[in-house]
Amino acid sequence: MRSLLLLLCLLVSPLALAQQIDPKVFMALEEARDVLQSGHPSAAERLLAEVLKSTNSGSLEQALVQQRLGYLAIAREDYPAAIRWLEQALAQGALDANAVQQDRRNLAQLLVQQGRYQQAVTVLEAESTHGMPLEMRQLLVQAYRELKDYRKAIPLAEQIVRANPSADDLWYQLLAGMNYELRRYAQAVTWLQVLVRRAPGNIEVWRQLASMQSMAGQQVEAAATLRLAYEGGVGLAATDLNNMVALHAQAGAPWQAARLLEALIDQALLPADQQQRLRLAQLWQAARDQNRALSAWRQLAQQSGDAGYWLQVAYLQYQQADWSALQATLAQTRPANAEQRRQLQSLRNAAAAAQINP
Structure with a gap:
């Protein structure tokens, strides 16, 4: 921000100012610049504050003094005051186009620094982005x-x-x-x-x-991206792959999680073991993709013979009202405990009632 003070010497040449404004104000501006350059910003500020009282509202003199007070406020890192002064200077509508453009950009920078983003947008949108410098x-x-x-x-x-x-x-x-x-x-x-x-x-x-x-x-x-990373030796591990699947599931996207897990298994980045197959079946079921869920549970049941998996197959067949397939599944299911026997009987009863009262 301190570098903006250099603009005090660049916005308007002394000769141009002398021809345009009240000599008293011109002399005050020149003196304030000299005092500032000698390392006394407070004295420069007092001088300008005094001469401001003699300027007229809407005049070039008043705009120039307010502009200089804004840059002096930057020097002492009083950015809210700098914003107020620059806003007032621009509001006069008396500065030339180059000065307006430069002051507007510096004002926007101050507003962003102060977290006043909507005001900064308003200031910056007053310019065409076509010719706007990259930093703006x-x-x-x-x-x-x-x-x-x-x-x-x-x-x-x-x-x-x-x-x-x-x-x-x-x-x-x-x-x-x-x-x-x-x-x-x-x-x-x-x-x-x-x-x-x-x-x-x-x-x-x-x-x-x-x-x-x-x-x-x-x-x-x-x-495929994960495979490239894995083979490229960037430090990717199986835990990273599992975590990515879990992140999708936790974010409420079980279908994406299941599809990713399936692709990782197909590319042998994760093992096609019972643990991963079970996870895949659960994800398809959470995604309410009944056909894929049914296929996954059936594969688990056939590979393991586990009655719990066959009961999951039977449950999905019941939801699809596939009675013949359901009867075949129930007939081959061998419960391992009382709870599984209860579930099996419950499905039999529900299927029988549904077929009687479709």
Whole structure:
């Protein structure tokens, strides 16, 4: 912020000022600049505050004095005061176009620093983004993001990375994150793929990419991504794969979790053992994909002969009103305990009643 003080000497030349404004105000501005440059900002401020009293509302003189008071407030790090002075200077409508543009941009920077994002957006939107410097576009993206106005932030952020492909990774993360917030998972995947290419040794980016691919319905691609990471030796372990499946389930997306787990098993990244098959069957059932759930439970039952699994098959067949298949399943089920015998009899009774009273 202190560097903004250099603008005091650049906005309007002394000769131009002398020709436009009251000589008394001109002399005060020049003196204040000299006092400031000699290291006495408080004295400069007092001088300007005094001359401000003699200026007229809406005049160029008043706008210039308020402008200088704003930059002096920056010098003492009193940013709320700096904002007030710059707002007042701009409100006069007397400054030339270049000064207005520079003051507006500095005001926006102050507003963002103070967390006053909506006001910063209002100030920045007064300019066309077409000719806006890169740093101001970045500032506007930051303000939009803080306001959760991702639909406006994303196009500007895309302009930034396309204009500067070597932009910091933070911008690609930002684009991925904002698209995720809007549930534009496929677009988020695009930006995460850039990050993977930039940092192939970053395990966290690989995890994010695979997770986002899965959220986008690209579970096979997610599994392929995890395989690449696993074979690339970036430190991916079976626990990472299991955790990713669990995250989808915990986020209320059991179908995506099941599809990802199935793809991981198919690619031999996770073992096709009874534990994983049971997990897959439970996820399909939680996702209410009855056909896939039935297939998974039947496979478990056939491989293990476990009566509990056969009862799950029978329950799904009952829900589908597949009476012939249900009768065949019940006939071959051999309960191992009293609870299983009770469940078996309950299903028999329910099936019989449903067929009598369809």
